[in-house]
Amino acid sequence: MLLLDKNQVESLLQPADAMEAVSEAFALHSEGEGRVFPLVREPLATGGVFGIKSGDVQSQGLLGFKAAGFWPANREVGGEPHQATIMLIDPATGRPVCMIDGNAVTTMRTGAAGGLGLQWLARQDSERLCLFGTGVQARIQLTFALALLPSLKQVQYVTVTGQHDAAFERAFAERCEISHAPDRNAAVAGSDVVITATPGGGALFDLQAVQPGTHLNCVGADTRGKRELPDGLLARARLFVDDRAQARQIGETQWAPDTPCTEIGDVLGGKVQVERHDTDITVFDMTGLALQDLTVARLLQRRAATAQAGTSIHWPW
Template identity: 90%
Template sequence: MPSDARLLLLDKNQVEALLQPADVLDAVREAFVLHSQGEGRVFPLVREPLATGGVFGIKSGDVQSQGLLGFKAAGFWPANRALGGEPHQATILLIDPATGRPQCVIDGNAVTTMRTGAAGGLGLQLLARQDSRRLCLFGTGVQARIQLTFALALLPSLKHVRYVTVTDQPDAGFERAFGERCDISHATDRNAAVAASDVVITATPGGGALFDLQAVQAGTHLNCVGADTRGKRELPDGLLARTRLFVDDRDQARQIGETQWAPDTPCTEIGDLLSGKAQVDRHASDITVFDMTGLALQDLTVARLLHQRAAAAQAGTSVHWPW
C-alpha cells in the first residue's frame, strides 16, 4: 500500500490569502451550471439540532466527470460569541473519488462567507431590475457585509443603502466600512425602508418575519440568506405566493429555506438561468425572490480552486498520511 501519501491542511489565514472574489464568483457560477446540467450531484442534506444549542450539518456532493468529491461539515454554535469566537463554523474535506483517501482539509468559514456573497451577487445580476438604486439590508454581521460588498460590485446602479439592525440602533463601524461606496444610513422604520427599496437583502439568523407583507412593493427583488434550517424564516406569510420564486436547489429550499413555508410555490433553479434552460423575462412590476440555502457544489468548486492554488504556491501544511 502507498506509504508516501500526503494530506494538505489549509487554515483560516491561508484560505483568506488565497481567496479572490472574482475567482470565487466564477467557481460559484460553475457550481450552479454543473447542478443544472446534472453533472454535479448534491447528496441528501444533514442538518440537525444539538443538545448544546448548536446546529450541525453536512453538505456533500460530487462532479464525477471532474473527479471532484467531498463535503462540508458546518453549523451554528451561538455560545461561541461569549467565548469571543465566530458562531458559524465550517470545515471542508476534499476526497479522491478513486480511492476514498482525503486530499485536502480546508477551514470553511471564509469559503462559506464568500461563496454565499457571490451567489447573492449572481442573484442580483440575474433577477433584480438593472436600474435598481435603493437597497434595504437586514443585518450588519459577516454575511450582511459580504452580501452588500457583492451587491455594490455587481449591481452598480445601487447608490442608496438603508440597513436594519437587531437592536434598532445604528452601527457606526458598518457605516464607515461602506460609506465611501454608497449613501448609507440606519433605517428606523423597517417597513418604510422595504417599501422605498428596489432590492431587499435579508441576512439574519432567521428568527422570524422581518417586515410586513404590505411593505413589499411591485418591482422589488429579495435575496434571502438567513433561512437555512427547518423552522427558520425571514419573510412574512403570504409573500411567496405573490412572487416569482428562484432557488439554488428545489428540494433543499423546500426542506430548509424560505420555501419550506410554502413548499407548493412554483420555483425555478437559478442554475437553469445560467445554463440557458430557463429565462427570467422579468417585468418591471414583478416581485422576485432568490431563496439561498447554499449548495455543496459551491463549497466544492471553491475548495478545488483553493487546493490547486495552494499546491502551485506550496502554501498550507502538508502532512504524512500513509495508507
C-alpha cells in the first residue's frame, strides 16, 4: 500500500492538474458513470463533526472514500480544524492500495471546483470581488479566481473579527488591489463576484446587498444546519450545484430545497447551455463530491509511481 503525506501531495499536485481531475469528476457524475454513495455526516460528543464521502467509477476500476470532518478545538493546540484522509481500494479484492493526506487534496480540489464555477458562471469582465474568510480555503479560492478571471482588479475581504489581516493582504498584494471591508453589505453590493469560505455559522450579509449581475461561489455550507446566504437569495438566483441531492441535504440548498437547480457537470458536458444575462444573479452551491477526491487521488497515485515518491508498505492479507 502506498502512503502519501501532505508534503508529498503538495509537491505532486499542481492547480492545472486539479482542474483537469475535477472536471473529469463532474463529467463522470453527469454521465452517470461515476457513482456517489450516501453521505455520512455526524456530530461527535467531542465537539467535532465526522463524515465519509465515497463512490466509484466501475468502468475505470476506481473505488474509494474520504473520511473527513471539522474539529474546531484543534485551533487551541495549534492544529488544523479540518482533517481528512483518502483511501483508494481495489474494487476486485477490497484491498487498500493507497492512503493519502486528504487535507491538501480537499484544499486544492475545492479551489479547482470554485475556479470552474467562475469560468462557466461568472461574468468574464468581472473586476471586483468580495471574499468572506481569510483561512486556507479562502486563500485557495482567491488564488484560482485571480488566475481564471484576469479582469479581476480589486478584492475586498471580510473577517470574522472585523479587523484587517496583514498576512493575508501581503500574500495577494502583488496580484491585485486588496483591502479589508469594514462594511460587508457595501462590499457585496460593490462586487461582481462574491466568494463565501467560512465555517457557515449564519447569513453573512443582507439580501438587498446582492446586486443584479453578481455571481456567488458558496463553500462553507457542507453540513446540516450550516449556511452563509440570507433567506430569499436562492429564489432570486439561477442556482447551480455539484450534486442535487447532496446540496439539498447539506449545502445552501437545504434552506430552499425546492429551488430549481442545475448540476455543474451538465454545464461542463454541454447538456445545459448557460446563456448569462448581465442582470442574472448566479449561485454555485459547492458541497464537494467524493468523485473529486477520487479522481485527484488516482492522479496522485500515478504521479507518485512515476516519481517514486511516497512510502510503500507491506499490507498482509
